[in-house]
Amino acid sequence: MKILLKIIKYQLHDLSRSKWIIIYTTFFFLLSYSLFTFNKDFSRVLISLMNVVLIIIPLVSTIFGTIHYYNSKEYIVFMLSQPIKRSTLFFGLYIGLALPLALSFVVGTSIPILFNLGNIHGGFDVLIFLFIAGFFQTIIFCSIAFLIATLNENKMLGLGLATFSWLAFSAIYDALILFLLQILQDYPIEKISIILSMLNPIDLARLLVILKLDISALMGYTGAVFQKFFGSSLGTILSILSLIVWAVIPFFIGIRNFSKKDF
Amino acid sequence: MITLNNYSKQYGSLKALSEINLNIPSGSLTFLVGPNASGKTTLIKSLLGLVKPTSGNIAVNGITLNGDYEYRKEIGYVSQIANFPDNLTVDEIFRMVKDLREKQKNYDEELVSGFQLEPAFNKRLKTLSGGTRQKVNVAVAFLFDPKIIILDEPTAGLDPVASSLLKDKILKENKKGKTIIFTSHILSEMEELAQNVVFLLEGKIFFNGTVKDLINSTNRQNLERAIASIMNGVQK
Structure with missing residues (x-):
């Protein structure tokens, strides 16, 4: 445990000085700042923020995570x-990567919000859930990144797979679901669509945020179905549990590979 | 003491090491020689537990390696390529390894001053030249006064001053009873160090004995020519 904390400490020393982390934080700052400048309605700001965050965090976490591992x-x-245990090192490298990425997001986004506190009336629960969603996106896609990197010695192949997995979860998967729902529209497919959206961590995070807004029915098919089936609180708990599963499973497969492989 | 029993390592269909039986006594100075892809680095990485065996086993100081990590307290390792996190300073690297092994307090900082690393202490690793990075790597390996020192091509990238300093250090530590294993492609440069030679070829041990025996058995005047004559003999 002590060794783990020390590994994390030096990883944080390293990454906090990395120009990429600084750029990433600045990006969230500028995004949140400009949304506040052009929009006075906090819940609209949050929805726009969510839509960008759910694309950018998975992208950066997978690509940066894979590159970081190879480097x-x-x-x-x-x-x-x-004299360090392999699993301790893996855990240390993982937290040393996911923690600064998650902090970048929270800090970068929060600063403009703090400046605009006067204009905001309510909606903080949605903001908290947006942070939780961003946190889960970071840890999930960092574990996917490490999983891909431990499975592939070839850096180019690893990066390609990382890019593809991001694309698959953020675009291809949704397109396939839409296609499927279109074909099967004459059948009762609510349950299937719930299961399908649980199989995609980005959809899950989106659900988590929009269940907190009053407009879930407007936010696509699965949002409405989720609302109807589980109600807000059970839906929230279910999506958080599924997100945890999404973070834990790739992480443990990764740590198992890491403990077995040759260096 | 390091013992390898019927040790084999296979990468897919490629046999990197096949059925190696080797005994490296405590306090010996062993020069691991062989052409490219003969299995030198695989052998060294096996000793460190970085490479897992296909069959057979290795015992270091009587402990059979089995995913254990505590035994590495007694080992200092210099890898071929040194790389550390880009944004850490040299000072932080030293503090980190000291932190990681906080129970080991007898630091041997002779090489830190010998390599004149102090002026670079506040510089970030990414700003250092490859040679300076290798100096850090070497100095860290000797830092904890380990009983076993393993060096994989340590002089590659070092300037003549640093490289002769390192060779002096290796001889000095060996006189104190340390077990030392090293590899190098520059046979003439390392000849002054070698007592025992282990000659690897295509994953097998081709010769294991003293330098004198090797030279005498081939009737050549030095180690480089003796090794070359064996390699030519095998190829024909």
Whole structure:
């Protein structure tokens, strides 16, 4: 445990000085700032913020995570020649990556909100859920990134797979579902559509946020079905549980690969 | 003492090491020689537990390696390519390894001052030259006064001053009773160090004995020519 904290500490030292993390934080700052400038309605700001966040966080977490792992290869060999357990190192590298990414998002987004506190009336519960959604997107796509990187020695192949998995979850999957719903529209397919949206972490995070808004019915088919089937609170709990599963499973497959493989 | 029993390592269909039986006594100075892709690095990485065996086993100081990590306290390792997180400073690297092994307090910082690393202490790793990075790598390996020191091509990238300093250090530590294993392609440069030679070829041990035996058995005047004559003999 002590060793784990030390690994994380030096990872944080490293990444907090990384120009990419600084750029990432600045991006969220500018995004949130400009949305507030052009829009006075807080819930609209939140919806726009959510739509960008659910594209950008998975993208950056998978690509940056994969590159970070490949760039750390020699460092991993160095660390493994020290008296350190493999799983401890993996855990340390993972938290050392996911934590600064998640903090970048929260800090970058929060600063303009703090400046605009006077104009905001309510909606903070939605904001909290947006942060929770962003946090889950970060840890889920970082574990997917590490999973891909531990499975592929070839950096180019790994990066390609990382890009593809982001594209699959953020665009291809939704397109396929729409297509399926179109074909099967004469049948009762509510249950299927619920299960299908649980199989996509980005959809789950979107559900989590829009269930907090009063407009879930307007936010697409699965939102409405979810609302109808589970109501807001059960729906929220179910989507959080599924998000946890999404973070834990790739992480554990990754840690198992990491413990077995040759360096 | 390091013992390999019927140790084999296969990458897919490629046999990197096949049925190696080797005994490296404590306090010995072993030069691991062989052409490219002969299995030197795989052998070294196996000793560190970085590579898992296909069959057979390795024992270090009587402990059979089995995913254990505590035994690496006694090992200092210099890898071929050194790389550390870009944005850490040299000072932070030293503090980190000291932090990670907080129970080991007898630091040997002779090489830190010998390599004149102090002026670079506040510089970030990404701003350092490859040679300076390798110096950091070497200095860290000797830092904890380990009983076993393993060096994989340590002089690659070092300037002549640093490289001769390292060679002096290796001899000095060996006289104190440390077990040292190293590899290099520059045979003439390393000849002064070698006592025992382990010659690997296509994943098998081709020769294991003292330098004198090797030279005498081939009737050549030095280690480089002796090894070259064996390699030519095998190819024919």
